[in-house]
Amino acid sequence: MDRVAYARDIMRPLWLELVQRLDAKVVVHELYTKEVLALKNLQDILSKPTSQDQAVELLMCMNTRSADDCYKFALLLSDTEGIHDVGCRLLTRCVEVQTTGGNLPSSPCSNLATNQKCMQQLLSRQESFERQPSSHAYLESPYCEISASPVDCLVRARKSYYSCSWKSWLDIPQEACWPWNCVVRIPPNKLVVGDGTDLLTLNLDTNKWKRYNLGDVNIHSVFSCGLGINPYVLLHDKLKSTFAVEKYNLATSDRQHVTNLPSAYQAQLAQYMSVAADDEHLFVVSGRTGTYEALDCVWLYDIGVDVWHRVANMSINRCACSPFVLDRVLYVGGGIVKTQKDDWIGCELVEAFSKAENRWRTAVMTKNTRSRLMPHNGKVLSVGGTRDKEAGNLITSELELINLQTNDSSLISNMSYGRRGHGICVDDENCLFVVGGYNSEGFLTSVESCQINIC
Structure with a gap:
């Protein structure tokens, strides 16, 4: 799978889910203030009304920049009230890309050390995810075969990460x-x-x-x-x-x-x-x-x-x-x-x-x-x-x-x-x-x- 297909088929649905659940400009502003993104035209984007499509494109651009950027963004999401599960799913995806043989040059966590940090975050945050209200609406995503809670994603990530043949x-x-x-x-x-x-x-x-x-x-x-x-x-x-x-x-x-x-x-x-x-x-x-x-x-x-x-x-x-x-x-x-x-x-x-x-x-x-x-x-x-x-x-x-x-x-x-x-x-x-x-x-x-x- 090349980079374009990867972004279109696998990552884009996650970003779209994110901006649908939050104000798109808030997402962009949070990325900027947390210094997750370092794009030259970011200030111009912030000065104009931001649509969902623009926010998605910006997130996809960030995703193809580096594994470390994607890792930082996943941690930001997992710490944000109301979207813990999105951060969890992104971390899950980072782990799955590595453990299922993903070797895309710009895929999240293609670096093993970064991947290990992601898995450690997943395991250490399990208790906080389990405390999230069960009534929260979870949207179907590429990271869980069915609509799943963060805990389900954690279980799948752990099995993927520890998969042994x-x-x-x-x-x-x-x-x-x-x-x-x-x-x-x-x-x-x-x-x-x-x-x-x-x-x-x-x-x-x-x-x-x-x-x-x-x-x-x-x-x-x-x-x-x-x-x-x-x-x-x-x-x-x-x-x-x-x-x-x-x-x-x-x-x-x-x-x-x-x-x-x-x-x-x-x-x-x-x-x-x-x-x-x-x-x-x-x-x-x-x-x-x-x-x-x-x-x-x-x-x-x-x-x-x-x-x-x-x-x-x-x-x-x-x-x-x-x-x-x-x-x-x-x-x-x-x-x-x-x-x-x-x-x-x-x-x-x-x-x-x-x-x-x-x-x-x-x-x-x-x-x-x-x-x-x-x-x-x-x-x-x-x-x-x-x-x-x-x-x-x-x-x-x-x-x-x-x-x-x-x-x-x-x-x-x-x-x-x-x-x-x-x-x-x-x-x-x-x-x-x-x-x-x-x-x-x-x-x-x-x-x-x-x-x-x-x-």
Whole structure:
């Protein structure tokens, strides 16, 4: 679509709707006083009676000048009593043009940074839009397929902005895979999955799997530290009866010992511990004992000085957790807890650990339990899991975005399958990979990915 067709077919109806609902000269004057427009003949226009057509032409001229002008004007509208919805629709359109592949040289928000500001405005203004009187007359526009309120436009904008197309990869070459803490993306082109005694790598260029057998071990976690091209593995060496962290060289199949877990911790462990890491620290979280009791302990390994520290206990006992590090803060969510009736149920609590204060605090409550959590662009992705309380242990396919600051969650997309016990990772190019797990139909060996862009 060229610029003329874009302005005629898509933007003009919005401008016409605007000037029909307001005095045309008021619109022009507001633009001028807010310094949104910088046209040489603006003063001449203001000195003469302004018709609806003239106002529309002026607005269209502004629209084709720059993305930033259109963004400023949209914010002006969304702050103006009586036309909140027009501003919302314009912001919505700015988002949709970008996320549906619009690449017009002068289209609103063709710049990604500007588009991100628009989406942030949409999300932050939702509450004020919802308070607008429901009796307000909303006109049909290109931004909503039916006559819609600002909230409807917000919902559509969010779905458009977070739209994800899922790609399927070759299935894992084994009967079952439950890699809940055992998936990592290794540059330049490998996805590494741990399962049982094996490491499996998927070459993302050829879509082929390769298997590495580590011997008489049980793999409990696979993770990366820094920018290395080889994965780290938390495993139980059956011959040595030791829980250890090793670095595995994919090129030579050599195992390099890094550290053993503290002996006091090993004495309690059987399975279901979880790992989170950054460039400086390794956190090993909880686990389940041989008598089927969940632990509440967390151990911190200082990579630079090769020293373990036991930090403050979590507020609850749980295992098979989903820990992650965001802005140097450890968060622990998901997992399962044991009830007084000896049943295991999912946990909604996400708590955060302050290393400076050596204490935990409640960060957020998730909608789904047993989901896999992953930080991304300052927020948190919640992938799959279970609706324990709401839907009778329904295993969900939902991919959600959680804002830790506001305790809000937004549905981004749905996977091809509902999953629990799956593994996830996000690479440097904003691609989310989801591997294995199980649902009501049995264990899954499928692998899927989607490209996500979240501001």
